[in-house]
Amino acid sequence: MAFQFICSICHQKYDPASLVWRCSCGGVLDVAPFPVHFSLETTQKRFAGLWRYREALPFDSSFTDWQQITMGEGSTPLLAAGAALPSVFLKVEYLMPTSSYKDRGAVVLMAKARELGVRRVVCDSSGNAGVALAAYATRAGIDCEVYVPASASAKKLKQMAEHGATVHSIQGTREDAAKAAIAVVEQENLFYASHIYNPFFFQGTKTYAFEIWEQFEGRVPDLLVVPVGNGTLVLGPYYGFQDLLAAGLIKTMPRILAVQAENCAPLARAFREGAEVAQPVVNEGTIAEGIAIAAPARNRQILAAIRESQGAIITVAEADIVAAHRELARSGLYVEPTAAVAYAGLSTYLRQADDPELSIRREPFRQGTQTAVVALTGSGLKASPESILTRPCDHDN
Ligand SMILES: [Zn+2]
Structure with a gap:
């Protein structure tokens, strides 16, 4: 089709x-x-990884090149958070080939580019998305050009280059790098492998929902806690749960609790104000560099998806992110600061739910009787709190 x-x-x-x-x-x-098709019976006989749900991905069954492109991404562990957080589970998304959940989107996007016969793609990123896109591009036999702000993390840029991508360093902000990429895409009529604009990326991140559904043995948790910047882990899972609803496999979708860093929170502000569209903010600097997005392109969709799920968007302070990072590390889980945001968000949410003075108007999460899944999105080996210089709007997720 x-x-x-x-x-x-x-x-x-x-x-x-x-x-x-x-x-x-x-x-x-x-x-x-x-139309998507699911069969747990078939799925469970297959190898681990997100291609076990291939009948729910936008490919014809005759397309088999994914077998050369995949690196086994997906099927990440779901851990119990421990006695202090009963019925809370941590989805360990940094256990991926390039150490972040972005592999879900990158593998589907590059497989699709290959199916379309694309030989050269352009994207812009300064972080995990650029690394994932570079890695899967080389596996798909596609030339990849990544436009990055000159201030981007040297470690991540080196990894992109080592995967064979051509890295164009642009003086200016994250937005300036995007403008440079778009200019080339339009001038030369190239494939824009943007993890923000290209919707095939979100077809990959929707498998996050399928895995949780499978790991919960055909049910869904009550609450999904995710960090939000550009919304790849809000909209992808939202589409995934929509697919499960449409297939009649679940009756309701989980509430999505999306978490932003207080210092760069355009979506949380719009949510609080009841606005349909988020106005850009000034990034005041945060260690959660991966979600420091001052003007998210899909803001309208993110707000609508969260409202439809009966969820909420909240913020966490820098000190809370640092504390969550430390707590996770002390429990053996080494994440990058952005990946501690959702965990910090759940603590904040539970605290606010107990406080009638605070403005959580939604149904509170009942610990012990309801279930929550918290995403741990990226590895601490890529970035630690100390290594991050916070610059306004330089990063993306
Ligand atoms: Zn239109």
Whole structure:
């Protein structure tokens, strides 16, 4: 079957082979809904990894090149958080080939580029997404150019280059790097492998939902706690749970509790104010560099998805992120600071739920009787709190 893009605003459809990356009306694109098939019986006989759900991914069954591109990404562990947090589970997403959950999106996006016959892609990133895209591009036999802000982490840039990507260092902010990438994409009519704009990336991150459903033996948790910057781990799982709902396999979707760093929280502000669209903010600097997004392109969709799930967007202070990072490390889990944000968020949420003065108007999470899954998105081997210089809006997730 032909998979199509559909504009999130005006519903105009596009052929992905046309290389369009945004609607002429300015709206961001999604993959148009398509029928998905699940069978736990079939799935459980397959090797671990997200390709066990391939009938729910936007590929024809005749496409088998994914077998050369996959590195076994997905099927990450779900751990009990411990006695202090009964019925809370940690999804260890940093146990991935490039050490972050971005591999879910990158493998699907690059497999799709390969299926479309693309030989050269352009993307922009300064962090985990760029690393994941570079790694999967080389496996797919595709030339990858990554535009990065000159201030980006040297460690991550080195990894991109070692995977064979051409790294273009751009003076200026994260947004300036994106502008440079888009200029080349448009001038040369290239495939824009953006983890923000390209909707195939979100088709990969939706497998996060399928795995949780499988690990909960065909049920879903009550609460999903995720960090949010550009929304790849909000919208992907939201689409995944929508697929499960449409297939009649679940009756409700979990509430999504999305967490931002207080110092860069455009989505949390819009949520509090009841706004449909988030206004850009000034990034005041945060160690959660991966979600320090001052103007998220998919803000309207993120806000709508969280509201539809009956969830909430909250913020955590820098001190709370540091404390959560330390607590996780002392329990043996070494994450990067951005990956401690969701864990910090759950603690904040539980504290606020007990405090009638605070403005959590949603149903509180009942520890012990309800279940929550907290995402641990990236490895501490990539970045520690001490190694991060906080610069306004330089990073992405
Ligand atoms: Zn449109």
